[in-house]
Amino acid sequence: MATNGIIRLQVKMTYSLMIFDFDGTLADTMPFMLGLADELADKNHLPRLDKSNMQLLKGLNAANFMKLHNIPLWKVPILAAEIQELMQENIAQIHLFEGVDDLLRELSRQGVKIAVVSSNALKNVKEVLGEELAGLVSFFECGVSMFGKAEKLTRVVKASGLASAQALSIGDEIRDIEAARKAGIPCAAVSWGFSSRTVLESLQPDHLFDIIEQIHKVFEPERK
Secondary structure, eight states, X not given: XXXXXXXXXXXXXXXXXXXXXXXXXXXXXHHHHHHHHXXXXXXXXXXXXXXXXXXXXHTOOHHHHHXXXXXXXXXHHHHHHHHHHHHHHTGGGOOBOTTHHHHHHHHHHTTOXXXXXXXXXXXXXXXXXXXXXXXXXXXXXXXXXXXXXXXXXXXXXXXXXXXXXXXXXXXXXXXXXXHHHXXXXXXXXXXXXXXXXXXXXXXXXXXXXXXXXXXXXXXOOOOO
């Protein structure tokens, strides 16, 4: 059954672990990142983003994005560290998407375990979440390399003691879907982040969310 691409499974699954990406999924970091783009490109002698053609950029996977902008793999950790440092210096500019706080509280009340797996720094993630919401998260895996997310997803599932089918990985980028599939766990995509909805839908994630409230409808904690 499919309803506008939102729920693709024939039966409702039971998810006892929700694994969230951070940037573009829980937190609205894109405006900040785009604001840094020219500065980082100039500092690292890279081509500037063509912000007039964001639809093209939103349709690229990580490897093609790097190729288009002549970013060598060895420079990715350097750029990531610079971004994390600048974000920490301007952390007050970063906010959660509306409804994220209520979602995390509801998941916690229902007994669903929560994890955050992100390339962002742990300090940044916890500061944006705030003490209360960060306290609801059972597992953090932060500072994840661009192509290292599958391993971290696997680690979180193992630490939770749950079966892979009981976990749902939720992200906003093509690489989030790719990582979840490599890790062998169900995946969901959100259309309010970086990658375009059209591209995400073409990859046929198990769920595709257009608003945060739709996430509430797909989790059903395991009954004891």
